Amino acid sequence: MKLVKLKFKAWRWRDHGLLLVVLLLLVFLTSTAYSWTRENIDQLTKWRNSRLSPVIMVPGSSATENRFDSLVDKLNETSPVKHSLLKVKVYSSGKITYSGSIRAKDNEPVIVVGFENNQDGYENIKKQAKFFDMAFAQLQNRYNFNNYKAFGHSNGGLILTAFLEKYASQYDVTLKRLMTLGTPYNFNEATLSHKTQMLADFIKSKKKLPTSLNVYSIAGTEDYDSDGLVPLGSVEAGKYIYQGQVQHYTEITVTGGNAQHSDLPQNQQIVSLIQTDLLDKVDTN
Amino acid sequence: MPFATKIRTVCQSVSQLTLGIASLLAAYQAARYTTKGYHKDSQMAGLTSFVGYLLICYRPTGQRGISFNWTLLGMQGLLLGLLFGYFVGQIFRRVGGSDTTIAGKTRDIFDHAFIALPAILVVSVIGILGEYLVVLLNRYSVISEIVTRVANFGSQQHEVVSTILVGMLTTLMGWLGMSGPYATFSFNDDPSAIANLNRALTKHSLWQIPYKYTGTTLFHSFGSFGGLGSTLALLIAILIVAKHQHVLRVARWSPLPVLFNNNALMLLGIPLLLNPLYLVPFMLTSVFNMAIAAFAIYLRLMPPVAYPVPLGTPGVLVAFIGTGGHFSALIVGLICLLIDVLIYLPFVQLSEDVVATIERKEDAENEIS
Numbered sequence: 001m002k003l004v005k006l007k008f009k010a011w012r013w014r015d016h017g018l019l020l021v022v023l024l025l026l027v028f029l030t031s032t033a034y035s036w037t038r039e040n041i042d043q044l045t046k047w048r049n050s051r052l053s054p055v056i057m058v059p060g061s062s063a064t065e066n067r068f069d070s071l072v073d074k075l076n077e078t079s080p081v082k083h084s085l086l087k088v089k090v091y092s093s094g095k096i097t098y099s100g101s102i103r104a105k106d107n108e109p110v111i112v113v114g115f116e117n118n119q120d121g122y123e124n125i126k127k128q129a130k131f132f133d134m135a136f137a138q139l140q141n142r143y144n145f146n147n148y149k150a151f152g153h154s155n156g157g158l159i160l161t162a163f164l165e166k167y168a169s170q171y172d173v174t175l176k177r178l179m180t181l182g183t184p185y186n187f188n189e190a191t192l193s194h195k196t197q198m199l200a201d202f203i204k205s206k207k208k209l210p211t212s213l214n215v216y217s218i219a220g221t222e223d224y225d226s227d228g229l230v231p232l233g234s235v236e237a238g239k240y241i242y243q244g245q246v247q248h249y250t251e252i253t254v255t256g257g258n259a260q261h262s263d264l265p266q267n268q269q270i271v272s273l274i275q276t277d278l279l280d281k282v283d284t285n
Numbered sequence: 286m287p288f289a290t291k292i293r294t295v296c297q298s299v300s301q302l303t304l305g306i307a308s309l310l311a312a313y314q315a316a317r318y319t320t321k322g323y324h325k326d327s328q329m330a331g332l333t334s335f336v337g338y339l340l341i342c343y344r345p346t347g348q349r350g351i352s353f354n355w356t357l358l359g360m361q362g363l364l365l366g367l368l369f370g371y372f373v374g375q376i377f378r379r380v381g382g383s384d385t386t387i388a389g390k391t392r393d394i395f396d397h398a399f400i401a402l403p404a405i406l407v408v409s410v411i412g413i414l415g416e417y418l419v420v421l422l423n424r425y426s427v428i429s430e431i432v433t434r435v436a437n438f439g440s441q442q443h444e445v446v447s448t449i450l451v452g453m454l455t456t457l458m459g460w461l462g463m464s465g466p467y468a469t470f471s472f473n474d475d476p477s478a479i480a481n482l483n484r485a486l487t488k489h490s491l492w493q494i495p496y497k498y499t500g501t502t503l504f505h506s507f508g509s510f511g512g513l514g515s516t517l518a519l520l521i522a523i524l525i526v527a528k529h530q531h532v533l534r535v536a537r538w539s540p541l542p543v544l545f546n547n548n549a550l551m552l553l554g555i556p557l558l559l560n561p562l563y564l565v566p567f568m569l570t571s572v573f574n575m576a577i578a579a580f581a582i583y584l585r586l587m588p589p590v591a592y593p594v595p596l597g598t599p600g601v602l603v604a605f606i607g608t609g610g611h612f613s614a615l616i617v618g619l620i621c622l623l624i625d626v627l628i629y630l631p632f633v634q635l636s637e638d639v640v641a642t643i644e645r646k647e648d649a650e651n652e653i654s
Contacts, residue, residue: 015524015533022521022540029599030615037606041592045486146487172487 052145053176053280054102055083057112058132060154060182061124065089065099065114067153071265072110075274084109088139090131091116096138108280111139122187122198125155129162136163140173147174149278153265154230157183157217158198161241164213165205179216179278182230182264185238190231192240202241213246216277218270220259229261250277304549306358308366312338315367319374326377329401333408334373338366340412341419354419360549363462363558373408380404439466440475445498445579449572452504456571459513462558467500468513475501481591491588491608498579502589504571506607506614507578507621510600512548514567515574517600518625520551522633525626529637545597562639566632570625577621578604587613 059067065087072085084103088111090096102109113135115128139145152160157180168175186192186199219235220227232253242249258267316334321327342362344352357365380403439455442448455465477496484494496502511517520543523536535554542550552558557567581587590607598606601622604614 015527015537018537018540019521019524022544025544026599026601029602030605033598033602033606034610036595037592037610041486041609044482044592045489146483172484174487 052107052109052143053147053149054139054143054145055108055110055149055151055279056136056139057110057151058153058156058159059112059114059118060152060156061118061120063114063118063153065112067114068110068112068265071271071274074266074268074271075110075279078271079275079279081108082106086111088113088135089116090114090135092127092131094134096135102143120155122196125158125162125198128155128159129166132159132163133167136167136171140171145173147176149176149280150178151181151274151278152179152183153181154183154261157181157238158185161185161202164210165202165208168210169208175210175213177214177216177278179218179274180238181218181270182220182227182235182261183217183238184230184234185236185241186234188231188234189237190225190233192233192237199237199240206241206245209242209245211245211247215242215246215249216252216273217242217249218252218254218264218273220254220261220264220267220270222260227259227261227264301355304360305355307360307549307553308362309335309338309342309358311363311366312370312373315370316373316377317370319371320377323374323378325374326397326401329397330374330377330404331370333377333401333405334370337373337408337412338369340409341365341369341415343416345420354423357419360462361464367462367559372411373404376407377401377404380407435466439500440477443477443496443499445503445583448498448500448503449575449579451500452508452575453568453572455504456508456513456568460558460564460567462552467504467508475499477501478591481589482593485591491591491611492585494589494591497582497589501607502582502591503575503578506590506604507574507618508571509546510574510618510622510625511543512546512551512600513571514548514557514563515570515600515622515625515629516548516551516557517543518570518622519555519557519563519566519629519633521622521626522629523555526630526633527637529640532637532640544599546600562636563632566628570628573624573628574621577624578617581613581617587611587617590614 057068057071059065069085072083076082082103084106085100086102086109087099088096089099090113092115102111113132115131117124117127117131150160152158160178160180161183164175164178185202186194187196189196215238217235217238219230219232221232222228225232236251239249239251252273254264254267254269254273256269258264258269264270313331313335317327317331320330339353342354342357344354346352356362439451442451451466455467458465459468477499478501481494481496481499481501485491509515511520520536520539523532527533527536532555535550539548539550539554542548548557555563557563582589587604588608588611590604592607592609594603594607601618602615604618605611608614
């Protein structure tokens with residue numbers, strides 16, 4: 001084949017000038033496009049982050065998914081926005097059932113995850129963390145949230161800690177704040193001289209905890225060193241796991257009426273703490 | 286903008302009745318020119334083809350008024366329209382159709398009409414059968430199923446090679462006048478694009494998105510500047526070197542629509558559709574751009590496109606906007622465009638030479654006769 005010879009001879013205003021106009025138009029469009037796309041991305045980010053952000057609650061041992069019914073009632077009594085309540089139960093067979101529902105347009109529903117196996121002990125905590133992971137995967141898939149808050153009463157705090165260290169990193173979801181209530185990080189040991197296997201494991205894997213997290217550990221006390229069931233020293237052992245790893249770790253001790261271990265979730269003081277520290281700030285405008 | 290809705294209504298009706306019936310017009314013209322080639326009655330053949338194609342596109346609704354299958358009437362049915370027109374032309378050549386090309390007197394018109402009757406009958410029967418076939422295909426949603434399957438297939442490709450292959454297929458089908466896997470492809474229908482956007486928004490960075498080589502990141506950002514086959518590059522090449530007045534005239538009318546990715550004028554005017562002279566650069570530019578983009582992403586010279594881009598964004602700016610204003614993406618886009626122009630230049634010249642040769646030959650024939 002004969003090679004094609006390019007023939008570019010003279011400058012033609014009609015065609016080459018047209019090209020210049022196109023080029024100028026393109027330059028103009030480029031400059032406007034830049035500001036447009038930056039603004040659009042900002043808006044997308046805001047829109048995305050302001051969406052659904054549930055509070056996931058985990059009850060302690062011997063308790064069921066109904067454990068926080070009265071707590072949610074109390075939260076809704078004084079709160080300007082009503083939180084809907086979804087209760088999830090994970091069976092040891094892996095079956096997951098739901099009761100209650102998330103109201104449309106409710107951006108901060110409460111989801112309680114309970115387990116058929118609600119026994120005490122480290123082995124059970126590990127199993128429950130795995131069950132929680134199964135429920136979490138399903139919830140995330142169903143509701144597609146990208147951030148959430150977590151609340152754990154008693155052993156529920158241990159389940160959440162185990163989940164955070166072992167399973168949470170596989171999700172593209174941020175835990176913004178974690179509140180544990182009377183959680184025995186060192187089981188029934190009052191001092192650190194008896195470090196349980198669980199606490200040792202938690203401390204060993206503490207680097208896996210998200211650094212952007214805010215943690216509140218609340219202890220109740222009937223006397224100076226216990227809430228009647230969990231020693232204060234065991235609750236305070238949480239600092240060896242979280243302190244220095246997460247963004248903020250705050251310890252709060254609640255005394256007075258209803259400060260006994262099992263009464264804690266109904267304690268008015270603690271309901272206020274949940275509202276101010278755990279839940280999202282309500283935009284009153 | 287004031288009167289926005291009114292202006293849109295007017296524009297919509299105009300585009301619906303021009304581009305919206307492109308295939309119908311193609312059927313008319315194809316039949317006319319086919320019969321003309323055999324020195325037969327082209328007027329009658331064109332009209333018959335026009336009505337016959339309308340029959341195929343007719344959609345019975347059971348209500349008053351008539352309704353048509355607009356997908357088949359518009360640009361997407363172009364190949365079908367052309368083939369139908371050619372087919373009708375062939376029928377007129379074999380079964381009836383008078384020999385003179387244009388009827389002069391009233392008596393001639395009658396003669397033409399009666400001579401054409403058998404051909405009209407055949408075309409009507411074919412048209413009705415075609416209509417019935419389309420209705421049947423729609424009833425069992427065969428066509429929509431195929432379209433969905435093809436589009437899904439396109440959006441499921443996350444590997445460099447398969448994405449480029451699907452991009453090639455789309456370009457080839459565009460050259461044939463059909464709608465390929467990436468042709469009807471919007472950001473919201475592409476699950477990988479949504480996943481990419483989500484990751485980019487949470488991490489505030491484009492470098493860690495999960496699907497780097499998809500239809501959105503490669504084909505829509507680099508593979509179709511100014512429409513399929515990098516038509517913008519062809520336009521530039523034509524404006525630089527072309528001399529042939531017909532081609533230049535089409536090109537002078539095209540900058541605005543092509544800049545905003547509507548290349549219908551060039552497809553039909555140059556023409557690009559089914560034009561073997563331009564098949565090679567049409568495919569090559571698109572493949573080349575996607576390969577360069579994939580390579581640049583792989584070398585981390587630029588991030589992949591993850592942010593949404595407004596409809597009708599000029600092709601060269603898609604990557605710039607879709608990366609949130611990364612200048613590296615703009616530069617890669619401009620380099621791709623430059624190379625595309627260089628690819629097209631020799632083919633524009635070749636096409637000029639071919640057209641000139643044909644014209645010389647025709648002139649010579651005219652002189653002899």
